[in-house]
Amino acid sequence: MASERRAALTATLSGAGLLVCVFGAGMLAQADWPRPAVLCCIGAVALALPLFRSLRALHATPAAMTEPAPALTADRQRLIDNALALEARLEHAPIALFLIDGAHGEGAATPMNANARKLVAPGRAVDPAGLYRELAAQPVDQRGMIGFDTERGAERALAAVSALSLHGKPQRLAALMPVESELEAEALHAWRQLVHVLTHEIMNSLTPVASLSRTAHDMLDEFRVSLPADAASDLATALDAISRRSGSLVDFVGSYRSLSNVPEARPERVRVADLFDRVAALVAPGWRARGGEVGFEVEPPSLELIVDQGQLEQALINLIKNAADATAQAAAPRVTVSARLVRGARLRIEVADNGPGVPNDLIGSIFTPFFTTKKHGSGIGLAMVRQLVHGNGGTVRYAKSVGAGARFVIAF
Numbered sequence: 001m002a003s004e005r006r007a008a009l010t011a012t013l014s015g016a017g018l019l020v021c022v023f024g025a026g027m028l029a030q031a032d033w034p035r036p037a038v039l040c041c042i043g044a045v046a047l048a049l050p051l052f053r054s055l056r057a058l059h060a061t062p063a064a065m066t067e068p069a070p071a072l073t074a075d076r077q078r079l080i081d082n083a084l085a086l087e088a089r090l091e092h093a094p095i096a097l098f099l100i101d102g103a104h105g106e107g108a109a110t111p112m113n114a115n116a117r118k119l120v121a122p123g124r125a126v127d128p129a130g131l132y133r134e135l136a137a138q139p140v141d142q143r144g145m146i147g148f149d150t151e152r153g154a155e156r157a158l159a160a161v162s163a164l165s166l167h168g169k170p171q172r173l174a175a176l177m178p179v180e181s182e183l184e185a186e187a188l189h190a191w192r193q194l195v196h197v198l199t200h201e202i203m204n205s206l207t208p209v210a211s212l213s214r215t216a217h218d219m220l221d222e223f224r225v226s227l228p229a230d231a232a233s234d235l236a237t238a239l240d241a242i243s244r245r246s247g248s249l250v251d252f253v254g255s256y257r258s259l260s261n262v263p264e265a266r267p268e269r270v271r272v273a274d275l276f277d278r279v280a281a282l283v284a285p286g287w288r289a290r291g292g293e294v295g296f297e298v299e300p301p302s303l304e305l306i307v308d309q310g311q312l313e314q315a316l317i318n319l320i321k322n323a324a325d326a327t328a329q330a331a332a333p334r335v336t337v338s339a340r341l342v343r344g345a346r347l348r349i350e351v352a353d354n355g356p357g358v359p360n361d362l363i364g365s366i367f368t369p370f371f372t373t374k375k376h377g378s379g380i381g382l383a384m385v386r387q388l389v390h391g392n393g394g395t396v397r398y399a400k401s402v403g404a405g406a407r408f409v410i411a412f
Helices: 001-030 034-060 062-068 073-092 114-118 127-138 180-226 229-258 272-289 309-326 359-366 381-391
Strands: 096-101 107-109 143-150 153-166 169-178 268-271 291-301 306-307 334-342 346-353 395-398 406-412
Touching: 001 346, 096 114, 096 127, 107 114, 107 291, 114 169, 127 143, 127 169, 180 229, 268 272, 268 309, 272 291, 272 306, 272 309, 272 359, 306 309, 309 346, 309 381, 381 395
Parallel strands: 291 334
Antiparallel strands: 096 107, 096 169, 143 153, 153 169, 268 306, 334 346, 346 406, 395 406
């Protein structure tokens, strides 16, 4: 009796704490505070484990399920009802829960709630069996980050595993909290701050250098007659080089400033087919001129999206331009832009080309500002794509193609 009361009380307190963490994470995410939101999610993962232990302990007690109602005290019945209500709410918690057979090592894994079933359903994790093996390999009573491939690209998640015993059989409860979106938001915020500081300081130094060098070059004409011809010529050449180079650097740094000055999105209802028509009118002539082809597909044709259409157009143009650079050596360059609905009513836009694709060792860096593999690249194109898509509530990932070429996936 005392153990049942302790289990029910633990379930009630853990469930209340879990609900507070989930609510807090949602409010902080809406307030654009990704780091505290991630901490709330971590707290929710930690609270989920004792909650499930307590619920299982209550269910394993025959008296809780088989005794007639009159034999239960009012307090005990209320605690059991609260525990069952919390279990129902946990079904919809933003944590994927898996039950793994055995105290350690490999064991059969079973999804325990809605988020777990969604994670291993078609359209999410590419290799559910591999995900189960990775969860089973996690040490008990420790938290750590794991990575797994999904249809939208690689994702990372916080995993915590706890040992428990059900009906005398040792088992483990694994809680998995995908944090890719939160980590991406934090990284974007950090990059924006860094770019803002760097461009501000560099521009403060470059602008007067460019201005003074032009002024000195103009003043040289007034004193040219009093200087030796060779000295005047060398001085003019040096001042001209300083002026041109500083001017180029001002333009170069100014392009990066746009990363930290992306205007806030103004979403509106947009028909995807119409948006694709506008993008096609801008990019198709260039592809035809080089003997290539660009195709656009929408399924169904009436598909609509609430987004800042100008920003999404710019993101698609950047991806198509990236595809043009990647297929420069292809005999018949081609890029396909497709949009369709996938599981969970998510809208998915893919930009796929027939170029060489991205080397595996570079996939993790392609969205990083300043990173480029092109001889004359600036490293701003894909970074701007991520900024624009994220600002409209979406995500962008690089997904490995079945065949050759690169494939970028935008999901809303």
